[in-house]
Amino acid sequence: MRILVFDPFHGAAGDMITGSLLDLGADKESVIKVMSSVVAPPGIDRVKRCGISAIGIQTNSGHSHRTLEEVLEIVEKADAPKNAIEMAKRVFKRLAAGEGEIHGENPHFHEVGADDAIADVLGACTAFCSLNIDATAVLPVATGRGYIKSAHGSYPNPAPATLAILKNGNIPVKITDDESELCTPTGAALLAEFRSKESPDITGPVKAIGYGAGKRDPEDTPNVLRTFIVESEVLNHDVIEILETNVDDATGELISHVIQRLLEAGASDACAIPVIMKKGRPGYLMKVISKSHDTHRFIEILSEELGTLGIRHMQNIHRSILEREIVEVSFPYENSTYNIRVKVGYINGTPVTVKAEYEDLKKASASCKLPLKTIARYAEDKALKDIE
Structure with a gap:
């Protein structure tokens, strides 16, 4: 189980979060692509803060006052993965809720409504999604x-x-004597969005460390955000909710569309089971696995798409999760090489399940004209050999 830990010992801001995740190994090309769709291409450089090497992000643009609706419209049009866009929209809704709590309803964003702030949020969400994290912990955030x-x-x-925003996200804080703004509203909203509702047990070896640089470079304290990834060595347990509803007037194409939309919105899993309903009518039992704090989004999707009038909730369902990791193997064919991600599950350090990622297999199969199962068998065997 891959646990991402944020250690904001000197605060957090959008650029610091993005930089630290890139230093951890997030997809740099995807981050540059999404940020460039909002502003000019960002500057991404390795810098030093009080002797610590970190990734600094430079995003240049003007300041604008925008409503939440205007910001969400820009986010929706960004060139980013769907799950990153949905996550970024939730971040700005957290920002709006925090602003509204202090200044009243329908606030105008000031600093956080600027193009550079929108780019920072989209970049951070894209970086986070690319890391394939199983759980996230946030240590106390330093504030001045x-x-x-x-x-x-x-x-x-x-x-x-x-x-x-920190209060609403249940983020712990640590008041320091620093008289500068250590934690920005954007940084607080991103941490609140990334944090897992159920705090994971941070036990296991550290696999990667990242540092994201802030703009200032004080002499006495490194102005960086530290993140690290821990590989849990124990069988993990979490709590989920299951949503389900019966439908008898939906086509197979609509069911496929709904499942895809649920997964893109962040559902842990979704499926449709053929059933015979009253009066012998054929139908589907839709089931969605969700974290409890996300169920409202999936209820909206099910109601909008299927017109269902009732959705059943099964709350506080406990499930066990195997320790897992994503390994990447190379599949050479003729004059080309294809990178295939393989998910490996462990019990007590022993691999018990291995499965190549479908999207990577599909691309390789289409390019080299080989059966998908042939490439899958090679990639899975290669992953097991590399692990051994």
Whole structure:
């Protein structure tokens, strides 16, 4: 089980989060692509903060005052994976809720409505999704004291909206003597979105470490955000909810579309089981596996797409999860080489299941004109040999 740990010992901001995730090994090309669809291509460089090497992100654009609806429209049109776009939209809704709690309903975004902030959020969400993390933990976030300047004037530090977002996200804080803004509203909203509702047991070896640089470079404290990935060595347990509903007036094409939309929105799994309903009518039993804090999104999708009037909830379902990792193997064929990701599951350190990723197999099969199962067999055998 891959656990991502955020250690914001000197605060958090959007660019620091993106930089740290890139340093961990997130997909750099995808991050540049999505950020470039909002602003000019970002500068991504290795810098030093108080002697620590970190990834710095430079995003240049003007400032704009926008409503939530205007921001969401820009996010929706970004050139990003669907799951990253949906995650970014939830981040801005968290920001709007925090701003609204302090300033009233329908607030205009100021700093966080600028193109560079939108690019930071999209970049961070794209980087996070590319890491294939199973759970996320957030250690106490350092915040400063004193006063900071904002679009509304001089405010206490941390900013009221930032504190509201941290509260709503149940993020622990640590007040320090630093009189600068350590945690921004964007950083708080991203951490709240990434954090797993059920805190994982952070036990196991550290597999990767990343540092994301802040803009300032004080002499006494490294202005960086640290992240690291822990591979849990024990069988993990979590709590889920299962949603289900019966439908008898949906085509196979519609069912396929709904399942795809549910998965893109972040469902852990979704399926449709053929059933015989009352009066002998054929239908489907739709089932969705979800984290409890995400069920409202999937209820909306099921209701919108299927017109169902009732959805059953099975709450607090406990499930066991095998320790897992994604390994990448090379499949050489003629003059080309194809990279295939393979998911490996372990019990007590012993591999018990191995499965090549379908999308990688499909691309390789279409390119080299070999049966998909032939490539899958090679990739899975190669992954097991590499592990041994």
